[in-house]
Amino acid sequence: MARLDYFAPGVYVEEIDRGSRPIEGVQTNIAGFIGFTEAIRNGAELGKPMLITSWNQYMEYFARENSDGFTDFNAYLPFAVNGWFLNGGARCWVVSIGTSLPKTAEETIQPGTESTALTIRTNGKRESLQFILKPEEAENGSVSVEIQASEPKSDPEDPNVPAPVPAEFFSVVIKRDGEELERHEHLTMDREVQSVVGDYVVTKLEESQYVMVTDLTQKGLPLARRPQDGQFEVSPPPTLPTQENLARYVQGVRDDRSGIQGLFEIDEVTMVACPDLMRAYQAGLLNEDQVHGLMELMVSLCENSAPNPPNRMVVLDTPPDRIKPQQVVNWLDDDFSRRSMFAALYYPWIKVPNPRNAGKPILVPPCGHMMGVWSRTDETRGVYKAPANETPRGVIGLSYDCNFREQELLNPKGINCIRTFPNRGIKIWGARTLVEPEKTEWRYISVRRLMSYIEKSIELGTQWVVFEPNDQDLWARVRRTVSNFLERLWREGALFGASPEQAFFVKCDETLNTPDTMILGRLYIEVGVCPVRPAEFVIFRISQWNGQDEQ
Incomplete structure (x- = not known):
């Protein structure tokens, strides 16, 4: 705005801020992992999130000197993090919940008796x-x-x-x-x-x-x-969890920034997994109800991010004792019974080489490798591309070879299959969320993540609007800012439509912003987008034609 205090004659040069401010898209491929590690050192703390940018850096914080980073008790977290980086993941946060499978309180050695x-x-x-x-x-x-x-x-x-x-x-x-x-x-x-x-x-x-x-x-x-x-x-040794309080350690405390709740305090994390829930279940440290409770916690935290838009998804794993497709369906329908557009489930478990067993294969949950494929797809194609029909790297086999008829049972339930195809290898053959079947608009992972990307980008990119004069000029600037961002997405192929008008709309005018709402200090903007959806079912209709019939 121009100055109002001109007193002496002369030439005044003023910088005027005009035009809209571009919205920069947020990063969507940052993961969070919770599980057991081989060690906790070099500043890493038990139960606290630690930023990791490479497998070598993971070993600096969570592996012993000259170690390969894996554990003698076959914790699944190192395999998940390694699969994340193998498949194209870049940055992630890791929460260690211990360096061994917890024992009873009487058997657990705590600080004061040994040191690191x-x-x-x-x-x-x-x-x-x-x-x-x-x-x-x-x-x-x-x-x-x-x-x-x-x-x-x-x-x-x-x-x-x-x-x-x-x-x-x-x-x-x-x-x-x-x-x-x-x-x-x-x-x-x-x-x-x-x-x-x-x-x-x-x-x-x-x-x-x-x-x-x-x-x-x-x-x-x-x-x-x-x-x-x-x-x-x-460093002194961390206070190790015991069998009696393991579930509480995994859950963590929000104020202490520990465990699952501490991981959700990291704003940039957009995808979460806890592979060692299944390791604890296998070892009898957590029963099925405790595992379901922690899975429910992660799903609920993904859903409840108010006042900010929800921009996280959790990747869940099937229990290790549910091997066949019908068993997995029964578990999801009758035992876990939780549906959410912010959760994804992959089946079956995958085989990967185990460095602690001379490279022989070990079955591990697929969550880390799948999240790595999400990250790779975001980088190479965009968040709007379904992370499916991709080859997961580092995988040498599956715990169960699912066929077409069995996937017909799993796919409508939102269970994403990993399958082996002749001459094509192992492919991720599903891209659905665990949303209720009737909510078809939120059926696909790519749609849910695209909407989260748009919402979070607009939220962060329009902070400058707060406390601006609420008038027609501001309305026009907001419309222009948001429209430019959405048009850029449309040109990249994220939105469906032959023109920008068919792909999205941005409304901010006097019909939304009445004198009463302006007195309350509120500015309302309505945004509608038409996201692209994956071609999940490709159907060719073929008939005979004699060259003369009408097409």
Whole structure:
């Protein structure tokens, strides 16, 4: 708006903000996973979401040193996350609910009796020193261990003793929250060092109040065995869940940003899965009702995102003891009995190589691989393309080969089949939500996710409208902003229609915004879109023609 305070004659140059502000589409392919991991380290916390951008980064937070990232007890989460990245997933959040299958409270080792070890390597990537937080310090939280260059105390008096190599000496500084707690100078890996020259690191750190140290080296020169410089964290072990409270750990606490509820506090997450619900069920840690309760929680959290538009979907897995199609239908109809446009279900389980068993196949839930295909489809085609008729990567077989007649039983129920076809391999052969059958407008995953994408993009892209003067000029600017965004979607093929007028409408005028509503400070905009839908049934009608009959 122009200034109103011109007093002196002259030339005034003013910048005027005109035109509509473009709406940028939100990202739709960010996943959230909950389950068991091999370790929790490098700043990751039990039950708290951690951002992961690659499989290597997953191993930094949730695998032991030099590990492949999987577990000895065959947790399904590592397979799901690995399948996510294999199939084109980029960014995801991971919540670890433990590093082992929970035991009873009496058998579970809690902080104070053991600690989490930190291994520091040499510059040659060999193991050098291992630090452990002392049990009495576990309740006070983690400490940082800083390795710095140092020097010998002095040269040896004996002329027959070789002069020390300064580069082999180092110091260890113990800190907590940036405050220095201890400093140990003139340290070396030489077990026979003279006291006038320096101190053997293990012997010297026996004086430490905070950490215990172990020499992992066997032989070699002290310089070659010296730990690399840097700052490292020594963490106390997490408070592990027990059989009695596992369901509560998985559910989490919203205020603590933990578990399932904590994952749903991450605004950017758009798809969620908890593959280890089935691992806990197999191990007898959760019964079927508890599993259904946690699945219901995830579905309900996807539905209830007020006041923001719902933009998440949960990918569910069938129980491992429901192998045949009729068993899966009976489970969905009679046992779980939950329908929602924000949920998807895939069948059967998939076979993938198990690195912990010499690469032999293991059956795992398909949720992680399916979500990876969703992400890949979003990137290559768009969120409006149904994530089906795609080959899931990393899959070498299925737990059950479903045929055409069996899929006729499953597909109307919203159960998406993964099938094997001759000469075509394994294909995802379904793209439906678990919505009630009569709600045909929300039948397809791509339609539900496209609508969520449009709603969330408009919500974030029109924040500038708040507190603007509510008049005809604002109405026109809003119409133009939203129309430009929807026309761009139409040109990309996300909306159906021969023209923009057939594909969508945006209404914002005096019929919606009356004087009474404006007094209340409200601005109403109506938007209608016609999303494209997948050609699920391709029907050719073929008849004989003699060349003269009318077509």
